[in-house]
Amino acid sequence: MSELITNIGELMTQDHEQGTRRNAAVVLEGERIAWIGDAVHAPAADTATDAQGRAVLPGWVDSHSHLIFAGDRTAEFEARMAGESYSAGGIAVSVNATRAASDYDLTRMAMGRVAEAVSQGTTYLETKTGYGLDVEHERRSARIASTVADQVTFLGAHLVPAGMDADAYTELVCNGMLDAVRPYVSWADVFCERGAFNPEQSAAVLAACRDAGLGLRVHGNQLGHGDGVKLAVTFGAASVDHVNYLSDADVALLSDSWSGWDAAAPSGSRGVRGTVATVLPACDLSTRAPLAPAKQLVDAGVQIAIASNCNPGTSYTSSMAFCVTTAVLQMGLSVHQAVRAATYGGALALGRESGADEDGQRAVGSLAVGHRADLHMLKAPSATHLAYRPGIPMTAAVWRAGLREV
Ligand SMILES: N=CN[C@@H](CCC(=O)O)C(=O)O
Ligand SMILES: [Zn+2]
Incomplete structure (x- = not known):
């Protein structure tokens, strides 16, 4: 099963190569991230979630x-x-x-x-x-x-x-x-x-x-x-x-x-x-x-x-x-x-910042192809809102190893 998360206003990947992207999309395949790129170029997937401009971070x-x-x-x-x-x-x-x-x-x-x-x-x-x-x-x-x-x-x-x-x-x-x-x-x-x-x-x-x-x-x-x-x-x-x-x-x-x-x-x-x-x-x-x-x-x-x-x-x-x-x-x-x-x-x-795509020990804590599909969508257009709106519950959705938990 694959899932496309698209229309991400701010994708803060914490990955050195990917950086923070605007108007982005991510494809999850099973427990892994299969694709990251611009929303306009997003491939089709079995299901799709519209982030409606909200921010997505690593879990x-x-x-x-x-x-x-x-x-x-x-x-x-x-x-x-x-x-x-x-x-x-x-x-x-x-x-x-x-x-x-x-x-x-x-x-x-x-x-x-x-x-x-x-x-x-x-x-x-x-x-x-x-x-x-x-x-x-x-x-x-x-x-x-x-x-x-x-x-x-x-x-x-x-x-x-x-x-x-x-x-x-x-x-x-x-x-x-x-x-x-x-x-x-x-x-x-x-x-x-x-x-x-x-x-x-x-x-x-x-x-x-x-x-x-x-x-x-x-x-x-x-x-x-x-x-x-x-x-x-x-x-x-x-x-x-x-x-x-x-x-x-x-x-x-x-x-x-x-x-x-x-x-x-x-x-x-x-x-x-x-x-x-x-x-x-x-x-x-x-x-x-x-x-x-x-x-x-x-x-x-x-x-x-x-x-x-x-x-x-x-x-x-x-x-x-x-x-x-x-x-x-x-x-x-x-x-x-x-x-x-x-x-x-x-x-x-925890020694889990990197991990080979094939070995089952997928990297966590950053978003890149092959990493574990652990994502956190905020009820806000940017991560800045975590500090700008202190005390306000900010979690809109959570995927853990590709499974939607929230
Ligand atoms: N400092 C030591 N251990 C815990 C506190 C444990 C406790 O008081 O029950 C800590 O990390 O703060
Ligand atoms: Zn402790």
Whole structure:
């Protein structure tokens, strides 16, 4: 089956060769994009959708979420709004509720969160374990995550459970727990922060997970200055996420990590990837943290991603549009930079920005022939309306791997 989407007012492809096109059309064939060009030259297809001059973007790629949880932390949020500061300790509340929930309920709730994200234009997402924190419950979280998300990250190193020695728990994460989750995950993460895991413990987790063949990412520099960025770059992590407190040396490390990367080269031959800095605007607002310096990072040549960080503690939203709006209005990014970070940037953080037409691992996060047909049509003639009309629901239609979801 093929579908023609035509009369697209603004097609923001985030593909280097295609750029942003006016009066464009796209043909989807099965799960892939088969043709992109001017609407006047569009070929026939089995079905046609008239965009009526509206904007079309790649679907959002949400590269950082924590969707496998039960329970409610409204009281913690209210206390924060009354002046308390966020601390890692709140994670334990979600751990208790998550352990007590049935498989059925955990799965149903996670699926509901994915559906909520898709209804707002997210077409590819990662999620993490991290509210199990023992072998049985981390394995269960990983298994459930693998049924609801496109990619799964092992975050056994989220918090040291009450009553456990931090080094003994780190040892468990690196051995028995890692073995238990390994069939379900392709990434590992560590919360390298005061109140969570220190740099030595974090390094041990990253080394063990790297040796087990997992890609790496780090929760770093969220609550204060620290070693998260340094560890992430040293280990060649795909991303370091939060990055609220960065020294000049941290920015230089991230920038240097991209020195072998040519963003203007054809997709698939851009060179050596560095560590993506993932900014989490909704989390920064919900924790009243200083906003991550997204513009400074972009200006320094760092590839950035924008993600929701949807979780019950610091960022209970799956709205990537809200994150993009905030990144423009409050972090100083242009609309194009913010949309890029929430699409191509997320794909880069998940290692899915390129992919051969034939191998089934289609690229996501940008629109080009052979890429996965993940498209997001707005109720507006341009992506600028995401920031120009903050808070207004903007999703008109969503295609995920060629299937119309909204
Ligand atoms: N910072 C660590 N982990 C989550 C928050 C987890 C929680 O508080 O439940 C985050 O990314 O913000
Ligand atoms: Zn997180």
